Amino acid sequence: MQRRAQRDQQDQRAKRLHRVLVCAAAVPVMLVAAGCSSDSGSGDSTDKAANAAASASASPSPTVEAAAYGKLPEPCKALSKKTLKDLVPESKSGKEGKSDDISTRGSCSWNSLDNNGVKGSQFRWLNVSMLRFESDASRGSGDKLAQQYYEKQVQDVQAAEGAKGVKSEPVPDTGDQATAVRYDLKKKEGTFKQQTIVARVENVVVTLDYNGAGLAGDKSPSSDDLAKDAKKAAKEAVAAVSEANGAGGGKASGDPSKPASKSPSKEPSKEASKGASKDSSASPSKTPAKKS
Structure with a gap:
C-alpha cells in the first residue's frame, strides 16, 4: 500500500512537469508567429514606398519647345x-x-x-x-x-x-x-x-x-x-x-x-x-x- 501511494505521487509529479514543459515550449512558438506577422506588415509598407519612389522617378520631366530666335539684330x-x-x-x-x-x-x-x-x-x-x-x-x-x-x-x-x-x-x-x-x-x-x-x-x-x-x-x-x-x-x-x-x-x-x-x-x-x-x-x- 505504501509503495503504491509513492508511485501515485511520482506519477502526479511527472504529469505536472510534463504540462510545464509543454507550456514553456508553446510560448516561443507564439512569439515567433507574432514576430513573423509584424515583419510582414513592415515589409508591405516598405514595398509600397519603394514602388511609389520608382514610379515618381520614372515620370518624364516637363519639357518646353525651344525658342525660335536666339539673338537680336543690332x-x-x-x-x-x-x-x-x-x-x-x-x-x-x-x-x-x-x-x-x-x-x-x-x-x-x-x-x-x-x-x-x-x-x-x-x-x-x-x-x-x-x-x-x-x-x-x-x-x-x-x-x-x-x-x-x-x-x-x-x-x-x-x-x-x-x-x-x-x-x-x-x-x-x-x-x-x-x-x-x-x-x-x-x-x-x-x-x-x-x-x-x-x-x-x-x-x-x-x-x-x-x-x-x-x-x-x-x-x-x-x-x-x-x-x-x-x-x-x-x-x-x-x-x-x-x-x-x-x-x-x-x-x-x-x-x-x-x-x-x-x-x-x-x-x-x-x-x-x-x-x-x-x-x-x-x-x-x-x-x-x-x-x-
Whole structure:
C-alpha cells in the first residue's frame, strides 16, 4: 500500500512537469508567429514606398519647345538708310540704348529737327526697341512669354498718360501679330502726333515709336502720313530679327518646315523687361534741342 501511494505521487509529479514543459515550449512558438506577422506588415509598407519612389522617378520631366530666335539684330542697323532718311531726315546717327545683354534686349533712337527759320520747324523722333524671350520649363515657351509681354505692351501704350484721341488697329503682314496705336499729346512746345507699333515675331517683341510735331508756328504733320511711315519701319525691324537669325530662324522666315535656330541664349531678366517697357513708352514730347 505504501509503495503504491509513492508511485501515485511520482506519477502526479511527472504529469505536472510534463504540462510545464509543454507550456514553456508553446510560448516561443507564439512569439515567433507574432514576430513573423509584424515583419510582414513592415515589409508591405516598405514595398509600397519603394514602388511609389520608382514610379515618381520614372515620370518624364516637363519639357518646353525651344525658342525660335536666339539673338537680336543690332538695333541701330535694324532700319535701312532710306527709311531713316524718310522718317528722320536731319538725324546724323542713332543713339543705342544701354543693355546688360544685347542678345535679349536692344534699342536705338533718332532725333530730327528741320529748322525753317521764321516759318518754324519740324521735329521727328524715332525709337526701336526689341525684347527676346527664351523658353523656360517653369514659365513656358518663348512664344508664350513674348505673347504675354506683347499684350501688356499694347495695353500700356493705349493707356499712355495725357493721350488724346487714342485709336488702335491691327497691322497685317508684320510678324505673327502687330497693333498700331496713335494719339495726340499736347505740350507747351506743340501738339505731338504719336504713332506706336507693337509687333511680335515668334519669341521677340518689337516696339517702334514715331512721333512728329510742328514747332514755332509750323503746322502739325499728318497723322496718316506718320502712321504709314511707322508701319513701314516696323515691318523692316521685324524682318531684321529674322535675318539676324539666318534663313532657318523660325516661322517668320517663310518656311515653317525649317528647324528653329538653336543659338544659346539667356532669359531676359526682370530688370531688362522693365527697361524695355520704359524705352517703348518714352515720352514723345521731349523738347528738341535747337540747332546752334
